[in-house]
Amino acid sequence: MENIYEKKTRKGLIRAKVSVENNVINNIIIEGDFFIYPEDEIWEIEEYLKNTPVDENVLKNKIYEKMKNTEFVGSDISDFFEVIFKAARGVKDE
């Protein structure tokens, strides 16, 4: 089943669509009207997070490691972590 979570950041909306099976990420899509640079890191992180267990620390470490050199314009690495983690956990819009 695909879970969707989205967040409006200072500059742009981040939406994660995450499929989870047996508490492991099967597939993930990060979309929206945000700005990051280099842009193609989004597809790299989607690949990188496949087969990752839905564990707060594991996900946080992977996302922060992978995006440590990313330039965020109007959003923050914590926004991306929050959206991905909440989608993976199946959190509904608050």
Next chain:
Amino acid sequence: MNKLRVVLFETPHDPYYSMAYEEAFTRVRSRDLTDDTLRIFRHRDSVIIGYFQYAEDEVNLEAAKNMNIMVTRRFTGGGAVFHDLGDINYAFAFKGKIGTVDSIYRIYVKGILKSLNYLGVNADVQNVNDIVVGNHKISGTAASMRWNTSFIHGAMLVKTDLNKLAGVLKVSKKKLEDKNISDVKYRVMNLSDILKREVDYSEIIHSLVKGFSDFLEREYYFDGPTKEELDVADLLYREKYSKNEWNLKRAPFSYFSSVEEKISEILER
């Protein structure tokens, strides 16, 4: 310092080709086959979505089809925008990287502000890259760096049909909620309504060219598209910008990697 090259090449009837040319002229600039280039152009009714967007999530595709509105995608981030002939687009590509994308906004948006100034409009920048007059947004911009070239483009609402815009773009629930509870005070507005007079295309061209030229402190010259630009645009049009994978399905650059070698062949002839 090279002069500022100004290109008015446009294919308003075909936004796919126009976006292919956008990528092409930036790539050609990166090979030093052209000077730093300002392009000014228009599109017929169309929606241009951002690089990270899926068309079906941002655009009412059924309405777009019924209204004969084409949907394509650009290689910069940000949100979906509606274009029609009342909207005038600008794109500026210059060789080299200047550190961060944020600094492209901080520096080069000033060229647009100066252009607006020549039209008699005192505009400001809000929220990184929105150009506003009072509480009204009249232009959004998006910047990137690729191929060792920096790039910024945007759309200026001059006399756009705002009802069509509202009819075809989807707005997420989160964004609507946000607008109710936060500080988003500005809404889109046409330049002609701000100036309370008709503003024609040549006037906008003149102000953009003069604004950028003065801001950059460079002389300008008008030029047509080069053969290399058109050859690369033809290729990109055929293999990327006419494809649903690019326009609708959020496929990344890497999905179209087969064009890279062909582009190199064109540019190294």
